[in-house]
Amino acid sequence: MKDLIHAVVAIGRASPHQQVLTALTEALTARPTADATTLGALRAVVATTPALRPLVEQLMLAWQASTGVTGAALAGMLACAYEAAAAERAALRVEPVVTGPQSRHVPLRATRQAFESITVAARQELLVLTYSAHTDARIVATLGAAINRGVQVRILVETTRAEGGTLSTPALDALAGLSAQFYVWDPARRPRRDSPASMHAKGVVADGHSAFLTSANLSGHAFEANVEVGVRIVGGDVPARLRDHFRALIADAVFVPVTPNPV
Numbered sequence: 001m002k003d004l005i006h007a008v009v010a011i012g013r014a015s016p017h018q019q020v021l022t023a024l025t026e027a028l029t030a031r032p033t034a035d036a037t038t039l040g041a042l043r044a045v046v047a048t049t050p051a052l053r054p055l056v057e058q059l060m061l062a063w064q065a066s067t068g069v070t071g072a073a074l075a076g077m078l079a080c081a082y083e084a085a086a087a088e089r090a091a092l093r094v095e096p097v098v099t100g101p102q103s104r105h106v107p108l109r110a111t112r113q114a115f116e117s118i119t120v121a122a123r124q125e126l127l128v129l130t131y132s133a134h135t136d137a138r139i140v141a142t143l144g145a146a147i148n149r150g151v152q153v154r155i156l157v158e159t160t161r162a163e164g165g166t167l168s169t170p171a172l173d174a175l176a177g178l179s180a181q182f183y184v185w186d187p188a189r190r191p192r193r194d195s196p197a198s199m200h201a202k203g204v205v206a207d208g209h210s211a212f213l214t215s216a217n218l219s220g221h222a223f224e225a226n227v228e229v230g231v232r233i234v235g236g237d238v239p240a241r242l243r244d245h246f247r248a249l250i251a252d253a254v255f256v257p258v259t260p261n262p263v
Contacts, residue, residue, distance in 0.1 A: 097214065111222065157183075171218075
């Protein structure tokens with residue numbers, strides 16, 4: 001049943017509009033079992049919607065493995081999943097974040113303010129991405145406060161040329177006083193062209209519910225003086241997908257743990 005629920009949720013999230021979902025539920029309602037005729041009807045509904053084709057195949061396999069679920073019951077499950085996904089999308093908020101000269105086209109939300117709002121919202125885990133870092137007492141205090149309230153803080157940084165990276169000065173030096181978990185991109189796992197690839201991502205993700213993606217590194221200059229551009233995302237599935245992406249890279253040892261030098 002768990003696989004069936006996952007398949008239903010996937011279709012609810014991926015259905016591009018109400019008409020497709022309605023056609024799927026109508027194709028299911030009068031059919032008691034997951035037989036070849038039912039599969040053919042569902043395939044016909046999604047024939048012009050490539051993203052749904054593999055999801056329909058997964059749904060059929062999961063339905064065949066589940067007992068006591070009629071087509072009408074499955075249609076009701078799909079309708080509920082679609083409405084839940086629509087509500088989730090409606091709750092999504094995305095706004096631009098800029099540092100530097102302002103204009104009337106972008107509401108004022110400074111980079112530091114966005115970083116702090118996401119960090120403060122974290123209750124369980126916080127993922128921080130930065131290329132370089134420079135000493136800034138307020139950044140350290142914000143991250144330290146999250147650690148002190150029990151948040152698991154993971155910080156992914158670039159490393160120095162001497163260690164297989166691209167920095168001349170260690171990013172970890174500015175953050176070494178934090179009781180966080182630090183990771184770097186394993187130099188042996190990086191593509192090599194004329195020069196090493198770098199861990200150039202910058203941003204912060206809180207609990208999979210909100211994220212701030214930015215061009216700014218962790219520094220006071222970037223947070224308050226440079227021209228920097230980013231987006232603050234609250235709700236939807238993007239924050240969780242970003243979190244899960246980097247979780248997987250850590251689990252696969254693409255990013256490996258490092259220990260900062262004592263301050």
